Amino acid sequence: MKKITIKDIAKKAGVSKATVSMVLNNYDRIADETREKVLSIVKEMNYYPHESARLLAKKKSEAIAFVSARFAAPFISNILDAIEQRAFNINKYIHGIIPFSTRNEKEVKEELLRKILYSRKADAVIVLTLKPSEEIIKEYNQRKLPIILIENEMSGTHSIRVNNYNGAYMATEHLIKKARKNICLINGITHPPENFDINPTAIERKKGFEDAMRNLNVNYSEKNIEYIENYTFEEGKIALDNFLKKIPDIDAIFCAAGDLVAMGVIKRAQEFGIKIPDDLAIIGYDDIMAAKLLNPPLSSVRQPIEEIGKLAFDIAVDSMEGRLKEEKHITIEPELILRATT
Amino acid sequence: MKKITIKDIAKKAGVSKATVSMVLNNYDRIADETREKVLSIVKEMNYYPHESARLLAKKKSEAIAFVSARFAAPFISNILDAIEQRAFNINKYIHGIIPFSTRNEKEVKEELLRKILYSRKADAVIVLTLKPSEEIIKEYNQRKLPIILIENEMSGTHSIRVNNYNGAYMATEHLIKKARKNICLINGITHPPENFDINPTAIERKKGFEDAMRNLNVNYSEKNIEYIENYTFEEGKIALDNFLKKIPDIDAIFCAAGDLVAMGVIKRAQEFGIKIPDDLAIIGYDDIMAAKLLNPPLSSVRQPIEEIGKLAFDIAVDSMEGRLKEEKHITIEPELILRATT
DNA sequence: TTGTACGCGTTATCAT
DNA sequence: ATGATAACGCGTACAA
Numbered sequence: 001m002k003k004i005t006i007k008d009i010a011k012k013a014g015v016s017k018a019t020v021s022m023v024l025n026n027y028d029r030i031a032d033e034t035r036e037k038v039l040s041i042v043k044e045m046n047y048y049p050h051e052s053a054r055l056l057a058k059k060k061s062e063a064i065a066f067v068s069a070r071f072a073a074p075f076i077s078n079i080l081d082a083i084e085q086r087a088f089n090i091n092k093y094i095h096g097i098i099p100f101s102t103r104n105e106k107e108v109k110e111e112l113l114r115k116i117l118y119s120r121k122a123d124a125v126i127v128l129t130l131k132p133s134e135e136i137i138k139e140y141n142q143r144k145l146p147i148i149l150i151e152n153e154m155s156g157t158h159s160i161r162v163n164n165y166n167g168a169y170m171a172t173e174h175l176i177k178k179a180r181k182n183i184c185l186i187n188g189i190t191h192p193p194e195n196f197d198i199n200p201t202a203i204e205r206k207k208g209f210e211d212a213m214r215n216l217n218v219n220y221s222e223k224n225i226e227y228i229e230n231y232t233f234e235e236g237k238i239a240l241d242n243f244l245k246k247i248p249d250i251d252a253i254f255c256a257a258g259d260l261v262a263m264g265v266i267k268r269a270q271e272f273g274i275k276i277p278d279d280l281a282i283i284g285y286d287d288i289m290a291a292k293l294l295n296p297p298l299s300s301v302r303q304p305i306e307e308i309g310k311l312a313f314d315i316a317v318d319s320m321e322g323r324l325k326e327e328k329h330i331t332i333e334p335e336l337i338l339r340a341t342t
Numbered sequence: 343m344k345k346i347t348i349k350d351i352a353k354k355a356g357v358s359k360a361t362v363s364m365v366l367n368n369y370d371r372i373a374d375e376t377r378e379k380v381l382s383i384v385k386e387m388n389y390y391p392h393e394s395a396r397l398l399a400k401k402k403s404e405a406i407a408f409v410s411a412r413f414a415a416p417f418i419s420n421i422l423d424a425i426e427q428r429a430f431n432i433n434k435y436i437h438g439i440i441p442f443s444t445r446n447e448k449e450v451k452e453e454l455l456r457k458i459l460y461s462r463k464a465d466a467v468i469v470l471t472l473k474p475s476e477e478i479i480k481e482y483n484q485r486k487l488p489i490i491l492i493e494n495e496m497s498g499t500h501s502i503r504v505n506n507y508n509g510a511y512m513a514t515e516h517l518i519k520k521a522r523k524n525i526c527l528i529n530g531i532t533h534p535p536e537n538f539d540i541n542p543t544a545i546e547r548k549k550g551f552e553d554a555m556r557n558l559n560v561n562y563s564e565k566n567i568e569y570i571e572n573y574t575f576e577e578g579k580i581a582l583d584n585f586l587k588k589i590p591d592i593d594a595i596f597c598a599a600g601d602l603v604a605m606g607v608i609k610r611a612q613e614f615g616i617k618i619p620d621d622l623a624i625i626g627y628d629d630i631m632a633a634k635l636l637n638p639p640l641s642s643v644r645q646p647i648e649e650i651g652k653l654a655f656d657i658a659v660d661s662m663e664g665r666l667k668e669e670k671h672i673t674i675e676p677e678l679i680l681r682a683t684t
Numbered sequence: 685t686t687g688t689a690c691g692c693g694t695t696a697t698c699a700t
Numbered sequence: 701a702t703g704a705t706a707a708c709g710c711g712t713a714c715a716a
Contacts, residue, residue, distance in 0.1 A: 001484045004460070006711060016686045021712060030685085046481075048461035052398040053710035056691055061394065070430075077419075088412075088443075095440050095463075101430075118346070119390035121437075139388075142343045233635070263635050270637070293575070293605050295612070295637035348693060358704045363694055371702060395692035398709055 004047050012045070013038050024049065063096040064316050065122035067112065069130060069197065070101035073231045074260060074288045075303070079128055079150065082309020092317060098122060102130065104197050110136060117145055124316040126150065130197055132157075146319035148312050151201055158315045158328045160308055164201045167301040167334035168208025171254045171283045176216045178342060180252035180281055184224045185209045186239045186265070187256045188231065205256040205285075223247060228257050236264020244272075252281040259284035259291045259300055266294065266341070282341040296340035303334050346389050355383050366391065405438040406658050407464035409454065411472060411539065412443035415573045416602060416630045417645070421470055421492065424651020434659060440464065444472065448537050452478060459487055466658040468492065472539055474499075488661035490654050493543055500657045500670045502650055506543045509643040509676035510550025513596045513625045518558045520684060522594035522623055526566045527551045528581045528607070529598045530573065547598040547627075565589060570599050578606020586614075594623040601626035601633045601642055608636065608683070624683040638682035645676050 010017045015034060023030055023038040041047075055061055066083060068076050080099060087093050100116065102109040113136050116122050124146040132140075132147070137156040140147045146158065153159040175183050187209075188202035206225070213220045223246050228235040239261070243250050255262035262284030266276060274280050276296055284291060287302035311330060318324045352359045357376060364372055365380040383389075397403055408425060410418050422441060429435050442458065444451040455478050458464050466488040474482075474489070479498040482489045488500065495501040517525050529551075530544035548567070555562045565588050570577040581603070585592050597604035604626030608618060616622050618638055626633060629644035653672060660666045 001486075003485075005709090017711075018686060018688090018713080022685085025712085034685085046456060046460055048457050050398070050710055051461045051463050052394045052403065053691095054712080056392070056394040056398050056693095057710075057712040059691070059712095077423075081419075084441075095442055098437050098440075099426075100437055114388060115390050118388055119393045121393050143345075144343075267635065290632045290635065293609065293632065294635070347691090359693075360695075360705080361703060364703085367694080373702060376702080392692055395709095396694080398711095399692075399694040401694095401709070 004045050006047075006049065009038065009041055009045065009047050013041050059120075061096075061120055061123050062093065063098050063122045064093055064313070064320075065098050065100055065116045065125045066128070067100045067102065067109075067116070067125060067130060068128040069104045073258065075258065075286050075305075076128060078286075078288070078305045079309055079312075082306050083126065083313045085306075086310045086313040090317075102197075104192075106195050106197055109197065114139070117143055124148065124320045126312050126316055127152075129199060129201065131200065146316060146324075148315050148319070150308060150312055153329055155327065158319065158324075160311050160315075160330045160332065162303050162308065162332045162334050164204035164334075165208040165211075167285070167303075167336075168205035168254070168256055169212045170208075170334075170336045171256075171285075171301050172209045172212035173216065174336060174338070174342065175252045175254060175281055175283065176212065176218055178252070178281060181218075182224075182247055182250045183213070183218065183220065183252040183254065184226070184243050184247065184250055185254050185256060186226050186228060186236070186261055189227045189229055202256070209254060209256065228261060231258050231261055233260050233264040233267070236261035236266075237268040238264075240265045240268040251279065253283075255282060255284045257285065259286050259288045259298060262298055262300070263290070263294065266298070277341050283336075284341075287337050291337075292339065299339045299342040300337050301334050302337050304332055307332060346387050348389075348391065351380065351383055351387065351389050354387070355380050403438075403462055403465050404435065405440050405464045406435055406655070406662075407440050407442055407458045407467045408470070409442045409444065409451075409458070409467060409472065410470040411446045415600065417600065417628050417647075418470060420628075420630070420647045421651055421654075424648050425468065425655045427648075428652045428655040432659075444539075446534075446539050448539060451539065456481070459485055465662045466490065468654050468658055469494075471541060471543065473542065488658060488666075490657050490661070492650060492654055495671055497669065500661065500666075502653050502657075502672045502674065504645050504650065504674045504676055506546035506676075507550040507553075509627070509645075509678075510547035510596070510598055511554045512550075512676075512678045513598075513627075513643050514551045514554035515558065516678060516680070516684065517594040517596060517623055517625065518554065518560055520594070520623060523560075524566075524589055524592045525555070525560065525562065525594040525596065526568070526585050526589065526592055527596050527598060528568050528570060528578070528603055531569045531571055544598070551596060551598065570603060573600050573603055575602050575606040575609070578603035578608075579610040580606075582607045582610040593621065595625075597624060597626045600628050601630045601640060604640055604642070605632070605636065608640070619683050625678075626683075629679050633679075634681065641681045641684040642679050643676050644679050646674055649674060 006017050006020050009020050020038055023035050084097055102112055109130055126148045128150045131152045141156050149157045149159040187206050188199050190202050190206055192198055226239040226242055262282055269280055284298050284300040287300040291298040291300050315328055348359050348362050351362045362380055365377050426439055444454055451472055468490045470492045473494045483498050491499045491501040529548050530541050532544045532548055534540055568581040568584055604624055611622055626640050626642040629642040633640040633642050657670055
């Protein structure tokens with residue numbers, strides 16, 4: 001079955017390819033009569049321009065790359081959802097958000113970012129949590145490909161950060177004010193193995209926790225901290241087991257590693273007959289949808305995910321379309337949501 | 343900053359464009375020496391082939407379209423996740439799964455499927471829940487673009503279905519055997535408004551429910567059924583309110599509209615002090631991740647989502663790569679997962 | 685409005 | 701056995 005190209009339309013309409021192209025791209029220099037005729041034939045023949053050909057000619061990709069580490073973590077997919085939602089709402093780049101995932105290895109990340117840049121797979125790149133090298137940023141700047149960082153800040157980029165320090169500080173402070181004495185932290189790893197990527201949020205949250213404890217004169221030591229790697233439900237269970245061995249009179253946990261992990265803690269606690277919040281208070285992080293549906297509903301630090309996604313997308317678009325002159329660096333404050341686990 | 347093309351590589355390596363291309367595509371008719379030289383220059387100059395150009399020349403899109411209705415429903419995104427996971431695992435089409443969403447309007451759906459077909463945005467299409475018209479299928483067949491249906495079956499396509507009838511039958515049967523007397527059903531709408539798409543699963547599940555009730559001689563009427571549109575948590579709450587008005591002695595609900603809705607029911611029941619499962623037994627559908635984390639953990643009909651995604655993806659790939667001669671139609675059986683709500 | 689160069693690889697055909 | 705030449709894929713946009 002013969003494929004229909006712009007040439008076929010042109011021939012049948014008795015005009016040139018250029019005219020057809022101009023009609024399809026809404027140029028106004030075409031006579032109404034011609035336009036009508038072309039459009040009717042386009043519809044009649046079910047003609048749609050060949051994507052790759054169109055993009056090649058336009059020197060665009062009409063896509064935005066979304067680069068993140070590969071985790072099942074709800075936070076990542078929620079951010080992606082928020083970006084897609086925004087695209088859908090303003091009706092731009094609707095099918096043009098392409099998720100790429102590194103596996104947390106630095107090499108892979110660099111390679112991937114280069115590939116996106118030089119193969120022109122995208123007209124802008126949004127990078128979540130990962131931190132590109134200075135060298136990469138330079139190359140992006142030279143090629144004038146906008147790059148938007150979420151959770152990191154570098155010059156040569158646009159950036160959106162949530163104040164992780166404050167989020168952790170607030171949560172910890174609240175537990176202290178609730179007169180908890182043995183407060184523990186579950187956190188992402190802050191000292192990843194060689195050639196793995198660091199997660200800046202884990203470091204900031206740890207600092208927020210420690211400062212709150214110190215400023216309000218609560219004892220703690222490194223024993224009070226458990227580190228987890230993959231942000232899973234199972235790891236939450238294990239973390240609680242570990243704490244119970246080290247600190248039998250534990251009475252509060254701030255789970256900076258996310259609500260999913262916190263849910264694991266709750267599950268395990270319930271298996272042991274530990275009462276929440278009486279015996280053990282818990283605050284999670286992210287405020288995922290399931291948090292408020294739990295029994296008991298989980299207190300959590302909410303990141304304004306919708307807003308982050310919206311901002312990232314809008315900056316990307318503005319930047320691609322040349323409306324952004326200077327670098328944009330935004331910090332958003334998180335919110336402590338109190339429910340029944342504290 | 344000048345963009346680097348295959349020509350630049352060729353010149354610098356003292357060979358022709360064709361040779362560079364052949365090296366990059368692993369043709370074996372290139373001398374090792376030449377190959378080495380080309381590769382080293384490619385790396386040195388950070389050359390990556392231009393995507394659109396490559397795809398245009400190859401007459402491929404290297405993408406798979408995933409078409410579904412736009413819902414926040416976990417089922418949809420879980421299927422998509424499963425497909426992407428599979429792509430990742432076998433390392434094919436990793437960034438090539440493009441989600442498209444109709445808004446449930448028939449017109450939009452047809453238009454979208456045509457556009458994907460004729461603009462060659464994808465080399466295969468996976469359609470979830472939606473049912474294309476015969477006409478569209480014919481056009482796909484003519485153009486030899488493989489189309490894979492999930493939850494529908496038509497000739498001219500490949501298809502993967504989960505046995506919704508059995509799923510509903512099992513769940514209902516179980517409630518009956520637990521000696522429940524006033525069993526109600528929450529279901530997706532089976533008679534959608536004009537020019538909206540029907541959801542075949544809702545119809546099949548209703549039939550499974552009704553047959554189980556009839557075969558086991560349990561009374562019920564249309565009063566025992568609530569229909570919901572958007573599969574949300576909130577709708578679950580409302581559905582329970584409605585039931586309580588109509589059927590005060592309700593003692594079981596099979597929520598064929600999914601676990602999220604079932605979670606709404608549970609929440610509302612707990613607000614009223616209704617004991618689960620003593621006063622009210624509940625079975626959900628889909629067995630989403632949150633189901634087993636709830637308190638009490640939710641009984642549910644599990645759809646083997648991983649497997650569905652894997653099958654859909656594999657059929658798409660096999661079909662694209664010409665390894666599939668006949669149509670493939672697969673039916674998968676669901677599984678009843680019993681937890682604490684029954 | 686039209687003719688045509690252009691964007692950038694791929695691959696079939698030809699040459700050594 | 702290797703590699704070069706040139707046609708091709710299909711729109712877009714500028715000069716005429």
